Amino acid sequence: QQQVKQSPQSLIVQKGGISIINCAYENTAFDYFPWYQQFPGKGPALLIAIRPDVSEKKEGRFTISFNKSAKQFSLHIMDSQPGDSATYFCAASPNFNKFYFGSGTKLNVKP
Amino acid sequence: DVKVTQSSRYLVKRTGEKVFLECVQDMDHENMFWYRQDPGLGLRLIYFSYDVKMKEKGDIPEGYSVSREKKERFSLILESASTNQTSMYLCASESALSYNEQFFGPGTRLTVL
Numbered sequence: 001q002q003q004v005k006q007s008p009q010s011l012i013v014q015k016g017g018i019s020i021i022n023c024a025y026e027n028t029a030f031d032y033f034p035w036y037q038q039f040p041g042k043g044p045a046l047l048i049a050i051r052p053d054v055s056e057k058k059e060g061r062f063t064i065s066f067n068k069s070a071k072q073f074s075l076h077i078m079d080s081q082p083g084d085s086a087t088y089f090c091a092a093s094p095n096f097n098k099f100y101f102g103s104g105t106k107l108n109v110k111p
Numbered sequence: 112d113v114k115v116t117q118s119s120r121y122l123v124k125r126t127g128e129k130v131f132l133e134c135v136q137d138m139d140h141e142n143m144f145w146y147r148q149d150p151g152l153g154l155r156l157i158y159f160s161y162d163v164k165m166k167e168k169g170d171i172p173e174g175y176s177v178s179r180e181k182k183e184r185f186s187l188i189l190e191s192a193s194t195n196q197t198s199m200y201l202c203a204s205e206s207a208l209s210y211n212e213q214f215f216g217p218g219t220r221l222t223v224l
Contacts, residue, residue, distance in 0.1 A: 002153075009151065034212075043115070043201055043215030044154070089153055098169075099213065101146075101154040 003027060004092050006102025013109050019077040021105045023090035026071060030092040034099070035064065035075050038087045047088070048075070080109045114138070115204050115216035123222045130189040132219050134202030140214075141207035143185035145169075145177060148199040148218070160185055161207065192223045 005024045013019045023033075034049035050057045050064040050073065057064045063076040077084055090102040118133035136143065142161055146154040146169075156169030158177040166177050174196060178186045185204075189196055199220050203213040 004153075006153070041217065043203070043217050045215065046212045049212075098156065098159070099154075103151055103153040 002103065003100035004090060004102045006090050006105060008105060009103065010106045011108070013077075013080045013107065015080065015082060015109055015111050017080050017109075019075075019080045019084070019107055019109070021075045021088055021090070021107070022072065023074065023092075023102050024070075024072045025092050025100075027092070027094060028071070029094040030100075031095075032093040033064070033066065033073050034091050034093075035062075036089045036091065036101075038089065038104075040086075044089055077107075080107075082109045082111050085109050115202055115214050117200075117202055117216040117219050119219050120217065121220045121222075123224065124189075124192050125224050126193060128189075128192050128223075130192050130221065130223075132187040132189075132200055132202075132221070134185045134187070134204075134216055135183055136185075136202075136204035136214070137183065138204065138206070138214070139182065140204035141182070142205040143179065144203040144205070144213065145175075145185065145187045146201045146203065147171070148201055154201065157187065192221075194223050197221060197223045 035047045036044035037047040038044040048059050061078045066073045088105045091099045093099050115136045144159040145157040160166045160179045176188045199218045201218045202216040205213045
């Protein structure tokens, strides 16, 4: 049983467009929600993260929107670039250290 | 920069063989993790360790064991490899001082024939 449900599985966006990836969870004990970015041949790397006391966090072109009541959070990539083409994983953690990852979204940004 | 290295990028083994996957981190992190990554399933936690000689089962520990004899090294062992253990294996480390970030190695692509 997947603790964090991620969609879509794959996404194609034109350069300059907005990429949106969604995640949902059920466990209300989750208190930390990171997004990881993985390029081919590399391990995932932390991109941006949010805690449930805020509804939005922005870092450059990347924004997390968090809806605590709906138990959903999403990653928005503004002005998407071909260099953003990667696989993105959302995750959630109920305590120190243990993460539950989503199934991943393969993003392809076309030039 | 934190560096997490894994002993092999690609590995091919036969069913029934004992397989060792090694992971080394150079940042003196207390916590280390082994995940497997499969298409459509994301990353699933196999085992993790908070300290030397300590280990905790993750979500899919069956068929695996681990060893942590030194702080910087965390090994994943497949006692008798099976074809359903063909996967990408990722090691990660994290400081116990804050749980903001897990640092991942590049992964080992294991094929069991």
